Amino acid sequence: MFGLGGQELLLIMFIVLLFFGPSKLPELARGLGKGIREFKKAQADLEHEFNKVAEDSEPVDKPVTPLTPKVAETAPESKKS
Numbered sequence: 193m194f195g196l197g198g199q200e201l202l203l204i205m206f207i208v209l210l211f212f213g214p215s216k217l218p219e220l221a222r223g224l225g226k227g228i229r230e231f232k233k234a235q236a237d238l239e240h241e242f243n244k245v246a247e248d249s250e251p252v253d254k255p256v257t258p259l260t261p262k263v264a265e266t267a268p269e270s271k272k273s
Contacts, residue, residue, distance in 0.1 A: 196204075212220060 208220075209217065
């Protein structure tokens with residue numbers, strides 16, 4: 193997890209415990225859980241929207257038209273003298 197070992201995580205948890213105290217830890221954990229849940233929900237909604245747009249924009253079989261312009265055929269002009 194982020195390149196941290198067990199000892200580093202224990203040290204961080206101990207510092208958090210000292211800073212906030214044991215009475216605030218459950219409240220902080222609930223807030224963190226709600227934040228993670230909301231983030232995952234937003235991520236799932238965003239993925240759903242991307243998939244919906246990708247499915248809707250699939251190409252429909254249409255006849256292919258050439259990109260080169262057609263040359264208009266003209267009748268040879270007769271010279272009047």
